Amino acid sequence: MQADPDLDHLFADLRAALIGGDLPALTALGAALETAVPMMADEGALRRLRQQAEGNAALLRAALQGVRAARRRLEEVTGRAGQSVYDASGRLDALAPVLAQSVLRV
Numbered sequence: 043m044q045a046d047p048d049l050d051h052l053f054a055d056l057r058a059a060l061i062g063g064d065l066p067a068l069t070a071l072g073a074a075l076e077t078a079v080p081m082m083a084d085e086g087a088l089r090r091l092r093q094q095a096e097g098n099a100a101l102l103r104a105a106l107q108g109v110r111a112a113r114r115r116l117e118e119v120t121g122r123a124g125q126s127v128y129d130a131s132g133r134l135d136a137l138a139p140v141l142a143q144s145v146l147r148v
C-alpha cells in the first residue's frame with residue numbers, strides 16, 4: 043500500500059507555503075493535514091510521510107531562526123536593544139543610557 047496521493051499533495055503544498063512564507067495557507071494546510079492523515083498500517087508509507095514531515099519541520103526551524111534574526115536586527119536598528127560599543131579588548135559592551143544619548147547627539 044502506498045501513501046495517499048492527497049497526503050503527498052498536502053505535504054508538497056505545505057512545503058511550498060513554508061518556503062513562500064504563506065502564513066494563511068500554512069494555517070489551512072495544518073488543519074487539512076490533521077483531518078486527512080488516516081490510520082496507516084503500511085510501514086513504507088508511514089516512513090515516507092515521516093520523512094516529508096521531518097523535511098517540513100527543518101523548514102519551520104529555519105523560518106523561526108530567520109524570524110528571530112529579523113527581530114534582533116529590528117531591535118538593533120530601532121535602538122530598542124540599547125546602544126553598544128566595542129571595548130579595548132574587542133568585546134561588545136553596552137553604553138550607559140545617558141552616555142548613549144550624548145554620543146548620538148554629537
